[in-house]
Each structure stands twice: as C-alpha cells, then as structure tokens.
Amino acid sequence: MVDEYVRRTAVTRLSVRDEQRELLEATIDAYRDGCQIAADIAWPEKKSKRDIHPLAYDSIRNDTELTSQHAILATHQAAEAIASCHERRSKGLKTSKPVFTAPTVTYDTRTMTLFEDDTVSLSTVGGRIRCPLVLPEDDDGYQWQFIENERWEMTESTLTARDGAYYLHMGFRRFRTEREREANQETAEDGTVLGVDVGVNNLAVTSTGLFVSGGELTHWQNEYEKRRGSLQRTGTRWAHENIQSVGRKENGRCTILLHEASNVILEEARENDCTHLAFEDLTDIRERLPHATWHHRWAFRKLFAFVSYKAVEDGITVRQVNPQYTSRKCSYTDCGFTHVDNRDGDSFECLKCGYAIDADYNAAKNIAVKYAKKLRRSHMPSDGGVSVDIPLNSGSLTVEGSTTVVVA
Ligand SMILES: [Zn+2]
Incomplete structure (x- = not known):
C-alpha cells in the first residue's frame, strides 16, 4: 500500500x-x-x-x-x-x-x-x-x-x-x-545513502564521518608477514608447513577484524536510516591505491562481501559506483571543482573554494552523491518527486532534481 x-x-x-x-x-x-x-x-x-x-x-x-x-x-x-x-x-x-x-x-x-x-x-x-x-x-x-x-x-x-x-x-x-x-510510481521511493571509502590508513570512512581505522589490520598483516619471512629463510619442511599455518591464523584474525568493521558500518547505516550503501568499484583498486598491498585488497573485497550479505537482513541495498574523480573532486555544496592537486595524502583542500577536509571523508561524500544521483535518475527520468538524502557528519545533504543541497 x-x-x-x-x-x-x-x-x-x-x-x-x-x-x-x-x-x-x-x-x-x-x-x-x-x-x-x-x-x-x-x-x-x-x-x-x-x-x-x-x-x-x-x-x-x-x-x-x-x-x-x-x-x-x-x-x-x-x-x-x-x-x-x-x-x-x-x-x-x-x-x-x-x-x-x-x-x-x-x-x-x-x-x-x-x-x-x-x-x-x-x-x-x-x-x-x-x-x-x-x-x-x-x-x-x-x-x-x-x-x-x-x-x-x-x-x-x-x-x-x-x-x-x-x-x-x-x-x-x-x-x-x-x-x-x-x-x-511504486519505484519512486525516497532513499538515504551512506557512502563508504576504503583505504589503507582508514580501512573505511563513511559519508557520515565515521572512521574505521585500518591500523590493527595492517599491524597484524605485517606481523604475520614477518613470521612468514623468517620461516621462509629457515627453509625446512617444518618451516614450510608452518608458513601455511601462519596463513590460516592470519586469515582467521583478519576475518574477525573485518566482521567487526562490517558490523560497525552497518550499524552506522541503520542509525542513519539508510536504504542504500555505496562503495567505490574495487576492480581497479590496485591502480588507484598503489600503497595497498595484496592483503589490503583482499581485505577490501572481503569487507564489501561481509557488508553486502549482512545488509540483506536489514533490507539495505549495497552497490559499487565508478570511483572516477571521487578522490579529487571537491564535495563542498555546489563547488565540485576537480583537480589532482586538491588532494595531498590524507588531506584535501580545494584549490578553487578552499574547502579543507579529511581526504577520505571527502571521497566518501562524493561516493554517496554519485550513487544518490544515479538512484534518482533510475527512479525519475523527468521531474523532481524523489529526493535522496545523504546524512553527513553534521547536517545532511539532499539530492533533488538536478541540484544537490548541502548542509555542512
Ligand atoms: Zn571547492
């Protein structure tokens, strides 16, 4: 009804x-x-x-x-x-x-x-x-x-x-x-989107400003890598078997951490009444995040998989969006200025409007906006009946018609 x-x-x-x-x-x-x-x-x-x-x-x-x-x-x-x-x-x-x-x-x-x-x-x-x-x-x-x-x-x-x-x-x-x-239209439902940016320092940052640290994950991955390295140098059959056991332990511990991270992200989505969760498309992550090791890439894929299957119970849709420009584009109100020099490591400062913000948070907002616009287009080709909300760190942002209303 x-x-x-x-x-x-x-x-x-x-x-x-x-x-x-x-x-x-x-x-x-x-x-x-x-x-x-x-x-x-x-x-x-x-x-x-x-x-x-x-x-x-x-x-x-x-x-x-x-x-x-x-x-x-x-x-x-x-x-x-x-x-x-x-x-x-x-x-x-x-x-x-x-x-x-x-x-x-x-x-x-x-x-x-x-x-x-x-x-x-x-x-x-x-x-x-x-x-x-x-x-x-x-x-x-x-x-x-x-x-x-x-x-x-x-x-x-x-x-x-x-x-x-x-x-x-x-x-x-x-x-x-x-x-x-x-x-x-049955399909013309309002939506609320949570954007998620993944990375090395911060495993995940949401468009609501929730930071999930990647520190512990990286710490354990390095730790297991060290153990593997010293076993490899030993070279005995005993060492070879132990390398495999180290791999299993690593898998177990990191999987627990990723389960926790996925729960935190979903809780954030529920708290903000989100209907949709948007990640960046992870296909070309190797090119976009050169610092990320294969461990990290494994972790991103695993995190996305965990979030996706758990979200089903909450009726939350999880999708990936094309990540093009999401890290270089200014997410402030109507600015949208896109330049590779806007970003410098962890910090983002728009060369045009001066908006300064954590780089991962900026990307998470862009991912959310990108998906929200896509969602609107798919629902309403012609007029402005549907709005898609994006809750932020403070305030929120509404994508209505062709405009994006931002309240920072
Ligand atoms: Zn700007």
Whole structure:
C-alpha cells in the first residue's frame, strides 16, 4: 500500500548545556533499559504494540525514571523490534531476542515540542529541557523547508548521542499532492545513502564521518608477514608447513577484524536510516591505491562481501559506483571543482573554494552523491518527486532534481 504521506527526516545538532547533558544521558540510559524490559517480557511470542503495552508498562514505570509517555514509546519500540525479528524468521533467517544498545531516544509530539525560535523542548527523566537547534545560518539549509513550512507536520523524531554531541533526527510528513498520488510510481521511493571509502590508513570512512581505522589490520598483516619471512629463510619442511599455518591464523584474525568493521558500518547505516550503501568499484583498486598491498585488497573485497550479505537482513541495498574523480573532486555544496592537486595524502583542500577536509571523508561524500544521483535518475527520468538524502557528519545533504543541497 502506498503511504498517503510524504515523509522526510531533517537532521540537526542540538546545543546542550552541561546540566542538560546529564539529563539527556540519564534519559538515554533509562530509555534503553525501558526498551529492554519490554522486549524481555514480551519475547518471543508477543509482537504487537497492543499486546506489549499492558504487559510491560508498569515494569518500565517501576524500574526506570521514564515518563509515562516515554514508557509507552519504549513498549512501541520493543514491539517494532520483535515484529522485525518475526519477519526475519518468516524469511528463514536467524533471529534472537532484541538487545538495545544504541544511544537513542524516540520522541513524539507529546514528548518534544518545536518552537518558532528554533529551539526544542524535550522530555527527560528530570523534567523538560529546552535546547537550541544548531541549524545552518543561510536559508539554503534543507531543514528550513520542513521547519518553516506549515505543510509539513512533525511526527516521531530520534535523539542520538555521538562523540559527546547530540543530534536530532526530526521526522516530518505532509500529505501527498493529487499529482503525486497520480504519479504514484511504486519505484519512486525516497532513499538515504551512506557512502563508504576504503583505504589503507582508514580501512573505511563513511559519508557520515565515521572512521574505521585500518591500523590493527595492517599491524597484524605485517606481523604475520614477518613470521612468514623468517620461516621462509629457515627453509625446512617444518618451516614450510608452518608458513601455511601462519596463513590460516592470519586469515582467521583478519576475518574477525573485518566482521567487526562490517558490523560497525552497518550499524552506522541503520542509525542513519539508510536504504542504500555505496562503495567505490574495487576492480581497479590496485591502480588507484598503489600503497595497498595484496592483503589490503583482499581485505577490501572481503569487507564489501561481509557488508553486502549482512545488509540483506536489514533490507539495505549495497552497490559499487565508478570511483572516477571521487578522490579529487571537491564535495563542498555546489563547488565540485576537480583537480589532482586538491588532494595531498590524507588531506584535501580545494584549490578553487578552499574547502579543507579529511581526504577520505571527502571521497566518501562524493561516493554517496554519485550513487544518490544515479538512484534518482533510475527512479525519475523527468521531474523532481524523489529526493535522496545523504546524512553527513553534521547536517545532511539532499539530492533533488538536478541540484544537490548541502548542509555542512
Ligand atoms: Zn571547492
């Protein structure tokens, strides 16, 4: 069934004072506990909100400091998690009781109010707090079109803590217009893309600014290479057999590291509600990353394979895009200036607009934009009904029509 609403998410950072920070942290902990209490009680058979609410509400209220409305939202969240477990199971996939670890809290219109002065009031375990939204100064910020336009109404939002900062993923919706309903393409879905750049120093960097270090992997690869080297010099049959055993150990340890890395990337994709994950095409990686050893290239392919097959369970599509210019192109707003000298090792500085940024992060953003544009073209050849969001380190970027709106 087609949703009668168009839904969008606007991401923004919150400005939080120290005493508010404590309340938010306590609320995040309590909410996580609340969701877990509900899931523990309801697992495995109950799955609807209606089933879980009466069972778990009192326990949550007794055992946490959550407000009554947040206790209800926690039961809903547990119900959704359990329902998606049942869905996975019905597809023959493995599933187990949901475990809540993410530092997030769901807000609805009863627990959060957006004011005209661009502040929000949030319900916490210690009463309401009011925080300013950190929005882009210019009116181009894509968030404004939702915040300032009465056609859009707020729905559920998610508060997320990351690296000591707090982000609000504000949910908005508006009714589909007549024309949109007529167009009604099944394929014309909104998408959210996470771009992933792979490399030697950073095994992976995402377009949301998540850095997955390649240090440990490189360390162990060097270590095993050394062991192999000294065994090779020994030259005995015993040494030969040991070289093979070193290879197996290396494989095992590196595979574990790559599994962990793939989990971190997928968690990032889920946290940002991504529908698509874009990697660069790894075919010519040898030419593009001359410093990468065969170990690294093996690791990139393995990482991509892990992410691809794990993403299926989350319904996230994983694709590769042509990496041409992704490392040389400026990813700032409409700049797009492309020059080989923009990049100098780990750092990127645009020769035209001066935009300075980590080189891998710049590439990850370009990979995401490239894929988002491709996605749009494949959905909508003619007009601008579909938008593809790209969440960034702060703010996000929307590819709509032929333009890319960036909020850095
Ligand atoms: Zn530039």
